[in-house]
Amino acid sequence: MNVADSERAATRLRSAGYELTDSSEGADVLIFNTCSVREKAERKVFQRINHVRRERAGKQPLIGIMGCVAQLEGRAVFDSSPPVRFVIGTGATDRIPELLERVEDGEERVSDLGIRQETEVWDVSPVERHSKHIAFVPVIEGCNKFCTYCIVPYSRGRERSRTAAEIVTEVRHLSDLGYKEVQLIGQNVNSYRPKAVDGLEKFSGATPFSKLLRAVASTGIPRIKFTTSFPRDFHPDIVGAIEENENLCNWIHLPVQTGSNRVLRAMRRGHQIEDYWKHVETIKNARRRISLTSDIIVGFPCETAEDFADTLGLVERCRFDGLYIFKYSERKGTPAARLTDSVSASEKASRFITLERLQTSVQEGIYNSYVGSEVTVLVEGASARASVDMTGHTACNKVVNFRGTSGLVGRLVRVRVTEAKPHSLYGEFLGAM
Ligand code: SF4
Structure with a gap:
């Protein structure tokens, strides 16, 4: 999502007449796109700003920050990092040129933490895409789920879905330009719920997202991937759409986070392991082999040895093609930060290693099965x-x-x-x- 936001920011800036450069040396304006999912990333941006200023011998650049840290910290950034002149929230990406103009006109501190306007278009210039062959296409942004450990609903705001007509037009255009793959992206793509159904009427499907998948597949672009899917909103018809359309790639990323119902409740994920397992069965029983990947947090506050054993059992049973494992770390401002972090750092590290070893052995079997094919x-x-x-x-x-x-x-x-x-x-x- 951050790469996609940078592409949009670059599109707006270039069309406003700015020249873009990859190097901070000699740039008149520097904009840092920030991530706040982990506290470390947040600290890093301020270190980078100081570093750039120290390196610069002559005229200092105008410095601004955009993205999640900008949204969460707001005008407090001006106190914690005085060189910053402008703060662009997650809904204000399209208004960067206007904000920059105000700074260049002499306004000392400028911020915009407002929401995206309905009239703002989501287009990205092909020149600014990170690749000439693979394009990120946001279909939904924001999150309404409020998992207790996560800062995203506060930094990205509530869910907003693009219209299907707009998405399909963008994918057609990318296909005409020779792109081979689009990745439909969003915090939770399968929570896709556009206000208007325009562009989806003629497509079958049990949910707006599975209709959208079929609509995008009908463009004929060779490959369509989508990520991330949220277990509570996962519908078997997503698998149905993949079975019907060869250009819908056979990969689903479905984060489970833990194998314990008790911990799932504490995380407020809104589903149970039994529900997750049903989705896994649907995916595993598909006519095409679908690759399944997931995320797991080890050492969530209150996670006991039994809970962790449940996680190991789930990983053994699900046989994920890939797994992103994270050690829980407290995120200021989230409900979980108020819980006592009951799992010691050494215990988290040990659970991480145990889970990683298990996943490596599962993955070895899966990867070996590809040899010769x-x-x-x-x-x-x-x-x-x-x-x-x-x-x-x-x-x-x-x-x-x-x-x-x-x-x-x-x-x-x-x-x-x-x-x-x-x-x-x-x-x-x-x-x-
Ligand atoms: S679904 Fe949960 S983990 Fe994912 S972005 Fe939303 S709140 Fe965060």
């Missing part, structure tokens, strides 16, 4: 590890490296898998599609 890879560039190798992702979101040339970047290619590594596959190039 043929997969389709969207080539993204040279591998960071070996310049003679190209790298890309499969539709099921596995990283695949293979010996190839830069001329393949942006192409869909066939690769035979010859080797499985813990988090990636290696193979031989068979041909471009």
Whole structure:
């Protein structure tokens, strides 16, 4: 979401006449896009601002911050970091040029923490996209779920869905420009609920999101991925849409966070493990093999050894293709911050390692099962590890490296898998599609 916001900010700034540069050296204006999911990221931005100022010998740039830290801290940023001249909240991305103009006109401190206006369009210039082949397309922003450990509903505000007509038009345009993959993004994509149903009327589907998936699939763009899905709003028809449409990629990211109903309640996730397991069964029983990934927090306040054992049991049972594991850390301003952090740092570290080991062994089995098979890879560039190798992702979101040339970047290619590594596959190039 932050990359998508930066693309939008760049689009607005360039169309207002600003020239964009990748380097902070010599820039007249510096805007830091910030993340507040973890406290460390929040601290880092202020360290970066100080660093940039120390490095600059001559005229100091105008400094502004945008994103979640800007939204949460508001005008308090001006006290904690006096060099900051403007603060742009998460709903104000489209108004950056106007705010900047006020600063350039001499206004000392400028902030905008307002919401996005209905009249503001979500378009992003292709020039500002992070890739020429893969595009992020936000379908919903904000979150209404208020999980007790999470700051996002406070920093991103309530859920707002784009109209389907607007999303489909954007995907068609991207397809015409030669993009091979779109990633529909949002804090919870499957909570998609547009105010107006325009653009969805002729599509079947049990929920607005599964209708949207079918509508986007009908554009014919080769690959569509979507993330993240929220378990409580997960409907089996999402799997139905994937089964029907080859260009809907066979990968679902469905964060479970814990294997214990007691901890789920304390996290206020609004569902039970039994519900989650039903979704997993639907996904595993699909006609196409769908890759399933998840997130887990270990050491949430009140998580006992029994709760953690339940998490291990769930991970063993679900056999995730990938798992992002986090050690719980208190986030100021959330309801969980008022709970006693009852799990010691060493216990959290030990649970993290135990879970990681289990997941590694599960993943090893899954990745090994790909050896000998043929997969389709969207080539993204040279591998960071070996310049003679190209790298890309499969539709099921596995990283695949293979010996190839830069001329393949942006192409869909066939690769035979010859080797499985813990988090990636290696193979031989068979041909471009
Ligand atoms: S669903 Fe929960 S964890 Fe995800 S963004 Fe919303 S509040 Fe945060």
